[in-house]
Amino acid sequence: MKKLKIVIAGGGSTYTPGIISALLSHIDRFPMEEIRLYDNDSKRNEDMQLIIEQLLKEQNHPEIKLIAEENPKAAFVGADFIFSQIRVGGLEMREQDEKIPLKYGLVGQETCGLGGFAYGLRSIKGILEIVSYVQEYAPNAWILNYTNPETLVGEAIRRVYPGIKMINVCDMTISIEETIAENYHYDRKNWVPTYFGLNHYGWYTEIYDKSLQRDVMPEIINKMREKTMGVAEFNEGDQTWAEAFKMMSTIVEYFPDYIPNNYLEYYLFPDLVVEKTNKDYTRANMVMEGREKNTKEMARKIRAGETENVLNFNFGEHGNYIVDIATSLLNDEHRRFMVITPNRGSIPNLREDAVVEVPAYIGATGVEPIALDSINDFHKGLMEAQVAAEKLLVDAYFEQSYQKALQAFTLNQSVNSAYVAKQVLDEMIEVNKEYWPQLN
Structure with missing residues (x-):
C-alpha cells in the first residue's frame, strides 16, 4: 500500500497529539511516510513539532518524516490527506466571542449563539484559504475538516467549491455516546445510532444495540430522567462538562421523545446558561490555563532535555473519530459515521440546501448519507430558524452586508431582541476588524 503524506492544518493546536496518536495506532490501515504541521503561528507550531517528535520516538516510528511549515506550498504540495482544525484568531478571539455576548445578557459560547457566529465569520475566510491551497498544490487530496462552526463552514465551502473532496465532521456525537455508555454501562461499539440536526444542534431518534438486538434509547431516556450523568473519563474533573451533561437530563425532562445534543442548552435554556456563567472567566480562560498551558509545559521540558514521562494528554475520541473516517475513505x-453534509433529501421535509448532520456511510468515493424520516414541527421549526440564520450570515460574508449580518444575529435562536443583537454585532465588528470582511 502506498505510504501517505498528511498535513495537519492548524498543526499547533493542542488537539494535534490526539490526531497523531490515533494515526499511529492505525498505521497498518493508514501507512504514513510524512507528517506536515502547517500553522501561521510559528511558536505554537515549533512547540508542537517538539511534542510530536517525542511522540514518534516513544511510539517507535523513526521512519516517519516530520516537518513544521508556514509556507503553504511546502506544506500542501503532493499531500494525500489534510486534517483541518484551524482556529482563526486563536483563543484570544475565542475569549471575545464568549465575553461580549455575556456583557449583554446573551449566551457566550465558542460555536453557539452570537459568539459562534463571530467565530464563523472568521473561520470562513480561513477555511476557504486552506481549500484554495489544497486545490492548487494537492488537488487529489481529501480534506477532513474539524474546523468550527461546521455548518457555517460547510455552507461557505458548498457555495465556492461544490465538488471539493472534503468531509466535515464533529466528534461531539461520539463524546455524547461515550459518556452515555460509560454512565449506564453499555458498549458503544455495539451501537448503530440514528441522529438528525445541524452541527451542535441535533437529536438521537434511535440507538440500536447489536448485542442486545433492540433500540436502547427509550431505556436510556428513562435512566437520564432518573439519574443525572457524570462526565466520561476524558472529561474527568471538568466542571463545565459536568454542568453540560447535567443539563441534558433537564432537556430530556422537558422533551422526552429524543436524546438531545447537549449543546441545545444554549438555545432551549439560554437564560439559565447565562445565569450560571461567570462573565469574567469563561471557557476560553479555562482552556488557556488548561490544555494550552499543559502543551507549553511539555514543549519547555523537551527543550530542557527532559524525555521521561513528559507527554501528558487525553482527548477521548477526538483523534480516533477523524482517523477512522480517513481509513474508511482510504480502504x-x-x-x-455522523457527518455534516448538504441535506439533498436526507431529512425529506427540511429545505434541500440546508447543511445538516446525519448518519452516512463513507467509502472510497466519499459520503453516502442515509435517508431519514420526516421530522416533526417542533424540531423542524427550531432547525429552519437556525438554518435561515446561518445562511444569512454566510450571505453577509460573501456580500459584505451589514444588513444580512444583523438579520442573522437577530434570528439566532439564542437572541431575544434585535436591539441587543445590533449592540453585540457592532462591538464584534470593532474587535474583528483584522478578521472579518468589511460589512457595509
Whole structure:
C-alpha cells in the first residue's frame, strides 16, 4: 500500500497529539511516510513539532518524516490527506466571542449563539484559504475538516467549491455516546445510532444495540430522567462538562421523545446558561490555563532535555473519530459515521440546501448519507430558524452586508431582541476588524 503524506492544518493546536496518536495506532490501515504541521503561528507550531517528535520516538516510528511549515506550498504540495482544525484568531478571539455576548445578557459560547457566529465569520475566510491551497498544490487530496462552526463552514465551502473532496465532521456525537455508555454501562461499539440536526444542534431518534438486538434509547431516556450523568473519563474533573451533561437530563425532562445534543442548552435554556456563567472567566480562560498551558509545559521540558514521562494528554475520541473516517475513505470500508453534509433529501421535509448532520456511510468515493424520516414541527421549526440564520450570515460574508449580518444575529435562536443583537454585532465588528470582511 502506498505510504501517505498528511498535513495537519492548524498543526499547533493542542488537539494535534490526539490526531497523531490515533494515526499511529492505525498505521497498518493508514501507512504514513510524512507528517506536515502547517500553522501561521510559528511558536505554537515549533512547540508542537517538539511534542510530536517525542511522540514518534516513544511510539517507535523513526521512519516517519516530520516537518513544521508556514509556507503553504511546502506544506500542501503532493499531500494525500489534510486534517483541518484551524482556529482563526486563536483563543484570544475565542475569549471575545464568549465575553461580549455575556456583557449583554446573551449566551457566550465558542460555536453557539452570537459568539459562534463571530467565530464563523472568521473561520470562513480561513477555511476557504486552506481549500484554495489544497486545490492548487494537492488537488487529489481529501480534506477532513474539524474546523468550527461546521455548518457555517460547510455552507461557505458548498457555495465556492461544490465538488471539493472534503468531509466535515464533529466528534461531539461520539463524546455524547461515550459518556452515555460509560454512565449506564453499555458498549458503544455495539451501537448503530440514528441522529438528525445541524452541527451542535441535533437529536438521537434511535440507538440500536447489536448485542442486545433492540433500540436502547427509550431505556436510556428513562435512566437520564432518573439519574443525572457524570462526565466520561476524558472529561474527568471538568466542571463545565459536568454542568453540560447535567443539563441534558433537564432537556430530556422537558422533551422526552429524543436524546438531545447537549449543546441545545444554549438555545432551549439560554437564560439559565447565562445565569450560571461567570462573565469574567469563561471557557476560553479555562482552556488557556488548561490544555494550552499543559502543551507549553511539555514543549519547555523537551527543550530542557527532559524525555521521561513528559507527554501528558487525553482527548477521548477526538483523534480516533477523524482517523477512522480517513481509513474508511482510504480502504473503502463503508463504515457509518455522523457527518455534516448538504441535506439533498436526507431529512425529506427540511429545505434541500440546508447543511445538516446525519448518519452516512463513507467509502472510497466519499459520503453516502442515509435517508431519514420526516421530522416533526417542533424540531423542524427550531432547525429552519437556525438554518435561515446561518445562511444569512454566510450571505453577509460573501456580500459584505451589514444588513444580512444583523438579520442573522437577530434570528439566532439564542437572541431575544434585535436591539441587543445590533449592540453585540457592532462591538464584534470593532474587535474583528483584522478578521472579518468589511460589512457595509
